[in-house]
Amino acid sequence: MAKYGLLGRHIDYSFSRGFFNDKFAREQRSDVYVNLDFPHLEDFTSWFKNQNELQGFNVTIPYKETIMSYLDELDPIAAAIGAVNTVVIRSKDTTNQSIKGYNTDYLGFHQSLEHWGLSDLNKALVLGTGGAAKAVVYALQTKGFDILQLTRKAQKQDKLANASLDGSKHQLIAYDQLTVKDMQKYRLIVNCTPVGTFPSVDQAPELPYDALGPEHFLYDLIYNPEETEFLKRGREAGAKIKNGYQMLVLQALAAWELWQNSDV
Numbered sequence: 001m002a003k004y005g006l007l008g009r010h011i012d013y014s015f016s017r018g019f020f021n022d023k024f025a026r027e028q029r030s031d032v033y034v035n036l037d038f039p040h041l042e043d044f045t046s047w048f049k050n051q052n053e054l055q056g057f058n059v060t061i062p063y064k065e066t067i068m069s070y071l072d073e074l075d076p077i078a079a080a081i082g083a084v085n086t087v088v089i090r091s092k093d094t095t096n097q098s099i100k101g102y103n104t105d106y107l108g109f110h111q112s113l114e115h116w117g118l119s120d121l122n123k124a125l126v127l128g129t130g131g132a133a134k135a136v137v138y139a140l141q142t143k144g145f146d147i148l149q150l151t152r153k154a155q156k157q158d159k160l161a162n163a164s165l166d167g168s169k170h171q172l173i174a175y176d177q178l179t180v181k182d183m184q185k186y187r188l189i190v191n192c193t194p195v196g197t198f199p200s201v202d203q204a205p206e207l208p209y210d211a212l213g214p215e216h217f218l219y220d221l222i223y224n225p226e227e228t229e230f231l232k233r234g235r236e237a238g239a240k241i242k243n244g245y246q247m248l249v250l251q252a253l254a255a256w257e258l259w260q261n262s263d264v
């Protein structure tokens, strides 16, 4: 029996536990997937030493960035993104374990865009600057998108303004700096904030929704509710809409592939 899990805080709601245990039942595997609910990560190393059956785990809020300092190796893409959501344990010998971090949020988002078919788009508005936004920005950059990213925090804008001097087509601005012209130019809009998640389902990111039309594509990483207020406003304006469920499944399957491939 192999054990897998989700490392996070307050994760009773977890999609992953149900998804993987259903998969194991369907495939008649004796494996288990458990929630690893840590109030803080300081105890991680001593706890991990005794986890003989653990083959790998996912990482969620708030540890996608802090987990990196506990790893032996980091996949170059996860390093470039600056966030890890999947960890592979490479040895079953607990005295000689090596743990490596990956980012499958990036893979899940990237693959889900292929499914959506946005071939004529090359400009995206990304809402938020957290772990998921970093993976989304990276995926969009590999697809050649120009990115305008929105944040509530002024000091973050300064940081990225310096980075964008290197010639990358990536700008970070505050919500109130966004113009209607920007809305017309950036036709793919990706919500990487938790705004609109159950139970606060009547909330939506602060955007000039009047500027939306049938030429827009609205992608919400949130999957509960199925149609957020953000997506509803897009649909009512005639835009194409997509929620985060497919990305969620694809990132989980990508994690599974990594855990099954001992050469990674």
Ligand code: NAP
Binding pocket: 061, 105, 108, 127, 128, 129, 130, 131, 132, 133, 150, 151, 152, 153, 156, 192, 193, 194, 195, 197, 221, 222, 223, 244, 245, 247, 248, 249, 251
């Ligand atoms: P996170 O690290 O906490 O970051 C969320 C970001 O959203 C923050 O950095 C913040 O950016 C912005 N934000 C937070 N509260 C806000 C508010 N009240 N108003 C406006 N902006 C706010 O979370 P995350 O891991 O990136 O996840 C973000 C969302 O994506 C969550 O809903 C999560 O469930 C979802 N997600 C879905 C998938 C999937 O597979 N579908 C995968 C990963 C995440 P600023 O401070 O810069 O404004």
